[in-house]
Amino acid sequence: MHRPAETLMGLIAGNLRKAREIAHSDSHVPEQLKHYLQKALEVAVGLDPYLDAMATAKTASLEGWQLNVAGVETKVKPHKECASGYLKGQVLRMFVHMVGAKRILLIGRLKGYSILAMAEALPDDGKIILCAVEPYLEVKSQEASDYSSHVKQISVKVGPIADTLEELVAVGEHFDIVFIDAAQRNAVNYYNFVMDNHLLRMDGVICVENTLMKGQVYLENISDENILAVRNLNNVINSDPRVEQVILPMQGGMSVIRRMHCAVLLQKELVKDDVFWGYKRCHILDRLRLDGKVAYVTGGGQGIGRAFAHALGEAGAKVAIVDLVLAKAEVVAEELSLKGIKNMAMGADVSKPEDVQRILDAIVARWGTVHIACNNAGINMNSASEDTSLEEWDKTFNVNLRGLFLCCQAAGRIMLKQGYGKIINTASMASLIVPHPQKQLAYNASKAGVVKLTQTLGTEWIDRGVRVNCISPGIVDTPLIHSEDLKPLVQRWLTDIPAGKLAQVTDLQAAVVYLASEASDYMTGHNLAIEGGQSLW
Numbered sequence: 001m002h003r004p005a006e007t008l009m010g011l012i013a014g015n016l017r018k019a020r021e022i023a024h025s026d027s028h029v030p031e032q033l034k035h036y037l038q039k040a041l042e043v044a045v046g047l048d049p050y051l052d053a054m055a056t057a058k059t060a061s062l063e064g065w066q067l068n069v070a071g072v073e074t075k076v077k078p079h080k081e082c083a084s085g086y087l088k089g090q091v092l093r094m095f096v097h098m099v100g101a102k103r104i105l106l107i108g109r110l111k112g113y114s115i116l117a118m119a120e121a122l123p124d125d126g127k128i129i130l131c132a133v134e135p136y137l138e139v140k141s142q143e144a145s146d147y148s149s150h151v152k153q154i155s156v157k158v159g160p161i162a163d164t165l166e167e168l169v170a171v172g173e174h175f176d177i178v179f180i181d182a183a184q185r186n187a188v189n190y191y192n193f194v195m196d197n198h199l200l201r202m203d204g205v206i207c208v209e210n211t212l213m214k215g216q217v218y219l220e221n222i223s224d225e226n227i228l229a230v231r232n233l234n235n236v237i238n239s240d241p242r243v244e245q246v247i248l249p250m251q252g253g254m255s256v257i258r259r260m261h262c263a264v265l266l267q268k269e270l271v272k273d274d275v276f277w278g279y280k281r282c283h284i285l286d287r288l289r290l291d292g293k294v295a296y297v298t299g300g301g302q303g304i305g306r307a308f309a310h311a312l313g314e315a316g317a318k319v320a321i322v323d324l325v326l327a328k329a330e331v332v333a334e335e336l337s338l339k340g341i342k343n344m345a346m347g348a349d350v351s352k353p354e355d356v357q358r359i360l361d362a363i364v365a366r367w368g369t370v371h372i373a374c375n376n377a378g379i380n381m382n383s384a385s386e387d388t389s390l391e392e393w394d395k396t397f398n399v400n401l402r403g404l405f406l407c408c409q410a411a412g413r414i415m416l417k418q419g420y421g422k423i424i425n426t427a428s429m430a431s432l433i434v435p436h437p438q439k440q441l442a443y444n445a446s447k448a449g450v451v452k453l454t455q456t457l458g459t460e461w462i463d464r465g466v467r468v469n470c471i472s473p474g475i476v477d478t479p480l481i482h483s484e485d486l487k488p489l490v491q492r493w494l495t496d497i498p499a500g501k502l503a504q505v506t507d508l509q510a511a512v513v514y515l516a517s518e519a520s521d522y523m524t525g526h527n528l529a530i531e532g533g534q535s536l537w
C-alpha cells in the first residue's frame with residue numbers, strides 16, 4: 001500500500017504513477033519511455049519509507065501520549081499524521097537536542113506528534129508555548145490551559161496571535177526555537193514580530209513549516225493567494241540581512257533560519273573590539289570549552305576527581321583517569337565512554353616518581369601532549385597532634401604534597417616546553433582555616449603546603465604560559481568524609497556552614513572547567529575556595 005501524498009516525493013510518486021498507467025494503456029508509448037518512468041517511480045516511491053525506516057524508532061512513550069489538561073487526562077492520538085510524522089518528529093527532536101533548547105514557541109498549529117516529540121527531548125524544566133487562534137489539541141477552554149507531562153510544561157494560549165506575542169514580549173519571554181506555520185494568515189507579520197522584538201535568543205533558530213506548499217510555491221502561473229503569501233514570506237526571509245536560511249524539502253517544506261546579528265551591525269559605526277565580537281570571536285560560554293585539550297585527573301576513580309573527569313570531558317577534553325586503584329579508574333572511564341568522551345584509565349601511586357612519569361609518558365604517547373593537569377589525589381587521616389605518628393605524617397605528605405609536587409613537575413615540564421598549560425591542584429578549606437573539631441594536623445599542614453606550592457609555581461611559570469591554581473573545597477559529601485573518624489562529625493559541621501549543607505561534588509565542577517579553560521588565562525597562583533561560606537567567619 002502506498003502512503004498518502006503528504007510529502008513532495010509522495011506527490012511526485014502520485015503523478016508518476018498516473019503517467020505510468022497512461023503509458024501502459026497506450027500502445028504507442030515506446031517501451032524505453034515506460035522503462036524510465038518505472039525507474040523514476042521506484043526511486044520516488046522508495047524514498048519516504050526508507051527515510052522513515054532509517055530514523056531511530058519512535059519511543060514507546062509517544063504512542064498515544066497522555067496529557068493532563070487542566071486536571072483531565074487527554075489522549076493525543078497518533079492519527080494518520082504519524083504515517084510520515086515519525087520522521088519529522090525525529091528531526092525536530094534532533095533540533096531540540098542540537099540547539100540545547102529549553103523554551104520553544106509554536107505560532108500556529110503544529111501536529112500533536114511533533115509537539116510531543118519535541119517535548120520529549122526537552123530537559124525537565126523545559127517549556128513549550130503554543131499560540132493558536134482556535135482551541136487546540138482538544139482544549140475546549142478559551143483560557144490558556146496548562147498541559148503537563150512529567151514536569152515538562154506545554155501551555156496553550158488561545159486567542160489572537162498578535163496579542164499573545166505582545167504578552168510574551170511584555171513578560172520578557174525568550175525562546176530557543178520558534179516554529180511558525182507558513183500556511184496561516186499573517187505568518188510574515190509573526191516572523192517580523194519575533195525578529196524585531198527579540199523573542200528569539202541570540203543563538204536561537206526559527207523553523208517555518210510548509211514553506212514549499214506541496215511543491216506549488218516555486219511553480220509559475222500561480223494565482224492562489226495562500227501560495228503567493230508563502231512565496232512572499234520566503235522572499236522576505238531570504239532578503240532579511242539579519243538572518244540566513246535554508247529550506248529543507250521535508251514534508252511540506254521546512255525553513256531553518258538563524259540570526260546573523262553581525263551582518264547588519266557591520267554596516268553601522270560600532271566599537272568593533274574583542275568585547276563586541278568576543279575574544280578570538282568566541283562567545284563567553286564557548287570560551288569555557290575545552291575541545292581538543294588533553295587532561296588528566298589524579299584520584300579520578302571516585303569522589304571529587306570523578307566529578308572533575310566528567311566535567312572536563314563534558315567540556316570537550318580527552319581525559320586520562322588516574323587512580324591508585326585501577327579498577328576504580330576503569331569504571332569512571334567506562335562512564336565517560338558512554339557519554340562519547342575520549343578517555344584512558346591508569347593505575348598509579350602519585351607519591352612514586354616512576355608512576356608519575358609512567359602516566360605522563362602514556363598520555364603523551366597516546367594523545368601527543370597534556371594541556372590540563374588536575375592534581376587531585378589526596379588522603380585524610382585523623383589523630384590528636386600529640387599522638388600523630390611520623391608514619392601518618394609521612395603518608396599524608398607523601399600523597400598530598402610530594403605526590404602533587406611530582407605531578408606538577410612532570411606535567412609542568414611538558415607544558416613549559418609547549419608554552420601552554422593549566423595546572424589545577426586540589427587543596428582544601430583546611431588551607432585557610434583549621435576545621436574543627438576533627439584532628440588532622442598533617443592534613444591541614446599538607447594542604448597549606450599545596451597552596452604555597454601553587455602560588456610559587458603560579459608565579460614562576462606564568463610568563464612561560466603555564467598557569468597554576470588550586471581549588472579549596474569545603475566539606476564535600478564524598479567517601480573521604482565517611483570514614484569512621486569523621487562520620488560522627490557531619491551534624492556538627494552543618495551548623496558551621498552558612499550554606500546549611502555539605503558541598504556536593506557537582507558544586508565544584510564549573511570551577512575546574514573555568515580554571516582549565518582559556519577564559520582564566522590571566523589567573524595564576526589563586527586559591528579558589530568553594531565552601532558555602534564556612535571559611536569566612
Ligand code: NAD
Nearest residue numbers: 299301302303304323324349350377378428475476478480
Ligand atoms: P576520595 O577519598 O573520595 O577519593 C580520592 C581518590 O584518590 C580515591 O579514588 C583514591 O583511590 C585515590 N588516591 C588515594 N591515594 C592515591 C595515590 N597515592 N595515588 C593515586 N590516587 C590515590 O576523596 P575526595 O573527597 O574525592 O577528595 C579528593 C581531593 O579533594 C583530595 O585531595 C582531598 O583532600 C580534597 N578535599 C576533599 C574534601 C572533602 O570533604 N571530601 C574537602 C576538601 C578537599
